Amino acid sequence: MENLETKFQKNLTKLLEQKSIKTEVFAVGVSGGADSLALVYLLIPWAKKNKKKLVVLTVEHGLRKESLDEALYVGELMKKSDVEHHILTWKGSKPKTGIEEAARLARYGLIEKYCMDNGIKYLMIAHHKFDQAETFIMRLQRGSGVDGLSAMSEVSRIGNLEVIRPLLDFEPEELKRYLKEKNISWMVDGSNYDEDFLRVRIRNLIPYLDEKIGLGVDRIAATSKVIARTKDYLEKQVKSFINNNVKFFGGKKAAKISLSLIQKQHEEMVFRILCQLIKDIADRTYIPRASDVERVVAAVTADGKAFKSRTLGGCEIINSDESLWIIPEIKDGKVLLKKDWDAFVERNPEYKKNKIPYKVRKFLKTIEF
Secondary structure: OOOHHHHHHHHHHHHHHHOOOOOOEEEEEOOOOHHHHHHHHHHHHHHHHHOOEEEEEEEEOOOOOOHHHHHHHHHHHHHHOOOEEEEEEOOOOOOOOOHHHHHHHHHHHHHHHHHHHOOOOEEEOOOOHHHHHHHHHHHHHOOOOHHHHOOOOOEEEEOOEEEEOOOOOOOHHHHHHHHHHOOOOOOOOHHHHOOOOHHHHHHHHHHHHHHHHOOOHHHHHHHHHHHHHHHHHHHHHHHHHHHHHOEEEOOOOEEEEEHHHHHOOOHHHHHHHHHHHHHHHHOOOOOOOHHHHHHHHHHHHHOOOOOOEEEEOOEEEEEEOOEEEEEEOOOOOOOOOHHHHHHHHHHOHHHOOOOOOHHHHHHHHHOOO
16 A cells, blocks of 8 residues: 555646646645645655755734744744745734634735745645535535535635645545654644634534434545536636637727627526626636626626616626626726727727727726737
8 A cells, every 4th residue: 555655746746747737836835733734744755856846834823822833833844854934924903703714815815925926826735635525514504506515626726826735635634644653743723623613613513424424524525526527617618608709808808798699698607707707807816796796697687788887896897789898997087088089099990890888998098008
């Protein structure tokens, strides 16, 4: 039976080849807990073998009095292993509610900024098979659809980073055994046992579900992967629709779609097409609130003529001349004079044959090119 390091290296090499990931430097998020420490210690021999550089990043949230000591401990371990390490500090006031989500956003924000400032495109994190199961049930509790219930991807984009999860097929206990074999101690976050947090309550519930109805970690993870196939299919259909039916202007910062063509699509496709275009045009990491998008979808598909315009997710959606236009929201209040538009068209003659609504003209003029 192959050991954990051999299994890990084989899986990671296959993953990077499948995703065509070729880079010399990887950031690694390490908190000091067992999972992330196991990840970095599994990566160290792989990196040496493949001549890759690891940059370990630890976010010091300041939410617990032990957090700085934990970050310093990671630094000491990395120094012994000759691995570059940096502590990123979350400064400023902390929210009193929604702290889990706020901390997650702060963590990714700090890591993303460091990586962008230092030319790093890829981040390794230590989500494992149990995290996959817990996330599934959390999203089920929130009423998520296909996207939320699909498995966490081995590679996904968060902001400007490509996030790699090499441990999704591994269980936390085997990661802890690996650290014990290497005589590496890990830090224990007391909040992992605090049932005020939904994830902790779910973690404690899963063994009961497994015992009583056979709904354990492996079954949940397998279900997530099945749903992920559906998500992948839908995303490919959306990409194909956009490539074949959406006309872009202004360096892909304004989009035009036939209203009649949109109305012929299934509501799920309309929802996804709008979400994707809004994400791209507004340069957002996440889609707008689903309920807000659904209201626009209902208005467009029920009676397109009654739909005039709507702001959503940093964009304005405009119905004009049997077409839907999507542009970034403009808030300057300035008036675009006809002579200025005419001068713009003279400089950009490709717009002469296009009937463009006023707000779109105004936007295009603001990004003079």
